[in-house]
Amino acid sequence: MFALGETISNSKIVRKVLRSLPKRFEAKVTAIEESKDIDDILPEELVGNLITFKSNFRSSKKSKNIAFKASKNVASSDDISFDNSSDEEMALLSRQFKKFLEKKGVF
Numbered sequence: 001m002f003a004l005g006e007t008i009s010n011s012k013i014v015r016k017v018l019r020s021l022p023k024r025f026e027a028k029v030t031a032i033e034e035s036k037d038i039d040d041i042l043p044e045e046l047v048g049n050l051i052t053f054k055s056n057f058r059s060s061k062k063s064k065n066i067a068f069k070a071s072k073n074v075a076s077s078d079d080i081s082f083d084n085s086s087d088e089e090m091a092l093l094s095r096q097f098k099k100f101l102e103k104k105g106v107f
Helices: 010-020 023-035 043-062 077-081 083-104
Strands: none
């Protein structure tokens, strides 16, 4: 690449791009640095790798699902006395969880 009368090598471009990436790309940058010789990577190849990583990162971020496991318990006489307090605790927990999801932008 030629800029302002100076020839810039591909390795210098690749190093600058890797250095300028946001923190969420830190794992990818480390993987690229350890797996390949940075002097041999073309800027086009690097951009392709980063675009692929970004699209995979977005799809994994959107597809987070939450599942609950249901179980059926038979109530004994000891459990009945705690039934009202556990209902109140469950309602409080549900409200707090809903607020948490709203803050995270999931719900």
